[in-house]
Amino acid sequence: MSTNIDTSRSPLEATAFSKRIAAFIVIIYAAIAIIPMLLIVTTAFKSTTDAITYPPKILFKPSLEGVVNLSTQRTRQSKEYLKSLPPPRTWYEKIVRKRQMVIAGPSRFFQRFVNSLVIGFGSTFFSVFLGTLAAYAFSRFKIPLKDDLLFFILSTRMFPPIAAAVPIFLMYRKLGLNDTHLGMIVLYTVVNLSLSVWLLKGFIDEIPKEYEEAALVDGYSRLSAFFKIILPQAATGIAATAIFCLIFSWNEYAFAILLTFREAQTLPPFIPTIIGEGGLDWPAIATATSIFMLPVIVFTIILRKHLLRGITFGAVRK
Amino acid sequence: MLSKINRKLLNMSDRSIAWLFTLPTIILLIFINIYPLIWSVYLSFTNFKANRRGMEIKWVGTKWYEKILMSEDVWANMQVTAHFLFWTIFIQAILGLSLAIFLNRKFKGHELMTTVVVLPMMLSPAVVGVFWSYIYQPQAGIFNYIINFFIDFGEFTMIGDFVLAPWSIVIVDTWIWTPFVMLMCLAGLKSIPDYLYEAAEVDRASKWQQFIHITLPSVMPFLMLAVLFRGIENFKMFDMVNELTGGGPGSVTELASIHLKRAAFEKWRTGYSSAFAVILFVTVFGAGSIYVKFLNKLKEK
Numbered sequence: 001m002s003t004n005i006d007t008s009r010s011p012l013e014a015t016a017f018s019k020r021i022a023a024f025i026v027i028i029y030a031a032i033a034i035i036p037m038l039l040i041v042t043t044a045f046k047s048t049t050d051a052i053t054y055p056p057k058i059l060f061k062p063s064l065e066g067v068v069n070l071s072t073q074r075t076r077q078s079k080e081y082l083k084s085l086p087p088p089r090t091w092y093e094k095i096v097r098k099r100q101m102v103i104a105g106p107s108r109f110f111q112r113f114v115n116s117l118v119i120g121f122g123s124t125f126f127s128v129f130l131g132t133l134a135a136y137a138f139s140r141f142k143i144p145l146k147d148d149l150l151f152f153i154l155s156t157r158m159f160p161p162i163a164a165a166v167p168i169f170l171m172y173r174k175l176g177l178n179d180t181h182l183g184m185i186v187l188y189t190v191v192n193l194s195l196s197v198w199l200l201k202g203f204i205d206e207i208p209k210e211y212e213e214a215a216l217v218d219g220y221s222r223l224s225a226f227f228k229i230i231l232p233q234a235a236t237g238i239a240a241t242a243i244f245c246l247i248f249s250w251n252e253y254a255f256a257i258l259l260t261f262r263e264a265q266t267l268p269p270f271i272p273t274i275i276g277e278g279g280l281d282w283p284a285i286a287t288a289t290s291i292f293m294l295p296v297i298v299f300t301i302i303l304r305k306h307l308l309r310g311i312t313f314g315a316v317r318k
Numbered sequence: 319m320l321s322k323i324n325r326k327l328l329n330m331s332d333r334s335i336a337w338l339f340t341l342p343t344i345i346l347l348i349f350i351n352i353y354p355l356i357w358s359v360y361l362s363f364t365n366f367k368a369n370r371r372g373m374e375i376k377w378v379g380t381k382w383y384e385k386i387l388m389s390e391d392v393w394a395n396m397q398v399t400a401h402f403l404f405w406t407i408f409i410q411a412i413l414g415l416s417l418a419i420f421l422n423r424k425f426k427g428h429e430l431m432t433t434v435v436v437l438p439m440m441l442s443p444a445v446v447g448v449f450w451s452y453i454y455q456p457q458a459g460i461f462n463y464i465i466n467f468f469i470d471f472g473e474f475t476m477i478g479d480f481v482l483a484p485w486s487i488v489i490v491d492t493w494i495w496t497p498f499v500m501l502m503c504l505a506g507l508k509s510i511p512d513y514l515y516e517a518a519e520v521d522r523a524s525k526w527q528q529f530i531h532i533t534l535p536s537v538m539p540f541l542m543l544a545v546l547f548r549g550i551e552n553f554k555m556f557d558m559v560n561e562l563t564g565g566g567p568g569s570v571t572e573l574a575s576i577h578l579k580r581a582a583f584e585k586w587r588t589g590y591s592s593a594f595a596v597i598l599f600v601t602v603f604g605a606g607s608i609y610v611k612f613l614n615k616l617k618e619k
Contacts, residue, residue: 013424014423014424014425018423019423019424019425019426020425021420022419022420022421022423022425023420023423023425023426023427023428023431025416025417025420026417026420026421026425026428026431026435027431029413029417029435030431030434030435033434033435033437033438033493033496033497034434034437035460036438036446036449036450036453036493037437037438037441039449039452039453039460040449043452051458052455052457052458053458054457054458054463055463056458056459056460056463130342130343130346131343133338133339133340133342133343134339134340134342134343134344136339137335137336137339137340138340141332141333141335141336142336143336143340149340149344152347153343153347155603156347156351158550158599158602158603158606159351159355159595159599159602160553160554160556160574160575160578160595160598160599160602161554161556161575162554162556162575162578162579162582162595163358163575163578163594163595163596163598163599164351164354164355164595165582165583166358166361166368166582166588166591166592166595167353167354167355167357167358167361167592168350168354169368169583170357170368170588171353171354171357186346186350187350189346190346190347190350190351193343193346193347197343221329221330222330222331222332222335223327223329223330223335226335247440250442251441251442251443251444251445252442253442253443253444253445253556253557253560253561254556254557254560254575257444257560258579258583267445268442268444268445268557269444271445271448272444272445272448272561280448280452282452285448285449285452286449289445289446289448289449292442292445293441293442293445296440296441296442297437297440299440300433300436300437300440301433304432304433304436307436307440307501308501308502308505311439311498311501311547312502312543312547315543316502316505316540316543
């Protein structure tokens with residue numbers, strides 16, 4: 001009797017062998033794809049000389065030069081002058097002295113970081129706030145020309161940012177909004193509105209209308225039903241939308257490089273300008289990039305279930 | 319008093335709520351999107367230069383439009399853009415679809431792998447673009463090191479080379495956006511109901527036949543949508559390329575958006591660049607609408 005037919009597996013499930021091949025190929029792709037990111041993190045701990053040696057060093061003596069260079073401004077001094085100074089008091093002074101330099105002051109990185117936070121969170125708040133209201137109205141009420149309006153909201157995203165930047169630059173110059181936090185918050189709020197309206201409309205559409213209708217029968221007004229029933233039900237969707245808006249503002253580059261210079265400059269246009277001696281200071285740039293991408297990676301892991309939905313403006317719901 | 323206002327607010331009619339909720343969004347969009355757009359269209363018919371204040375604005379008619387459509391430089395930019403669009407979409411579609419099919423075999427740890435593969439897509443393309451110029455460095459870059467490890471070309475440069483530079487941006491874009499196509503295809507694969515395969519098994523259809531007649535047609539709409547998204551996004555591509563090559567060497571990587579930035583913010587030819595912006599917008603919008611119509615027809619089938 002032959003009883004060794006495998007019945008534990010449905011014919012639809014892949015065989016163990018084909019699974020192994022699939023895993024192998026995907027892992028190879030993932031390994032290649034992750035090299036640049038690993039390189040960013042490791043370069044952050046290299047010394048400036050180790051960062052530009054050939055062949056690239058896989059094993060190296062970890063150094064904190066990157067973070068020191070990122071957070072300070074330094075000047076080169078003559079040997080005689082350095083000898084006349086008292087010995088370095090702190091570990092970071094020691095690192096700087098070794099390269100025959102002294103610390104001249106803090107760098108602008110911290111200020112740019114705060115700019116990114118203020119503009120990111122500010123614009124996220126407003127676009128999610130306005131987006132939730134509009135999405136609810138579009139989801140539940142009869143609005144004249146509703147489909148056209150929704151398409152209009154989406155079409156604002158088709159305009160290349162550089163093309164939009166020309167008239168916005170001129171308008172902001174007249175209003176004195178160039179290189180201000182307020183100007184950037186307003187701009188990012190508007191750019192994110194299309195995303196937040198479309199995404200949130202999808203999330204609110206999924207909440208059964210019966211919930212609200214039951215509340216209305218119970219004597220709730222429309223508004224209190226919105227606050228007490230819809231908002232709590234849509235909380236996950238609102239949080240996911242907020243994270244998408246935040247990631248967009250955090251990563252945005254085209255408007256930032258054209259409309260901000262000093263006061264309101266965010267990290268993406270700032271990071272490429274970190275220059276050391278004889279070119280870009282790679283360990284410092286890598287440190288900045290690592291700090292910059294860490295929150296995005298954390299958010300991506302939190303959002304992994306909603307990623308596709310966010311990127312397709314709610315067109316694809318998994 | 320306050321509670322009176324509160325009650326009044328709470329008892330608003332549906333219609334006033336609809337207005338109250340949508341108006342702020344629409345007003346903001348009109349101010350920051352429509353008004354500048356109309357202004358752009360107006361400026362595209364004038365000789366305005368944004369760096370000269372108080373200059374008299376003169377109407378020049380369709381001069382800039384004629385100039386752009388006749389200019390060989392612009393057509394060269396369009397070719398660069400077309401090369402970039404075609405190859406990124408082509409490579410990403412194939413890579414993304416295959417990765418999705420493999421991930422869909424649900425091997426152990428496939429969820430973790432999905433998250434790892436997806437990461438590059440979420441990072442800032444500009445910041446990542448800066449770092450890729452380090453990866454591509456001819457002396458210390460890891461890209462050249464790995465290539466030379468397999469085939470020894472000696473010292474070569476990706477970004478500085480007239481032939482290789484257009485491919486350097488294709489590679490980075492592929493690295494960033496393949497996961498997006500993959501996620502879309504994965505959603506398509508998951509949407510296929512099991513009974514289709516069960517029926518095929520009963521009919522003794524081979525795995526290959528199942529792939530051609532069930533898997534591919536079901537994934538197609540998702541893949542096409544992914545291509546639409548990538549097409550629009552890459553037509554607007556600015557950030558990564560601006561940091562990585564800046565349009566150079568010469569103008570072999572000068573995509574439409576880079577050309578626009580150079581004209582608008584380096585040469586300050588505001589009228590010319592406004593006209594170019596209008597042409598770009600019409601192109602994206604037109605191509606997008608045609609593609610969507612095509613996609614809808616495909617869905618009906």
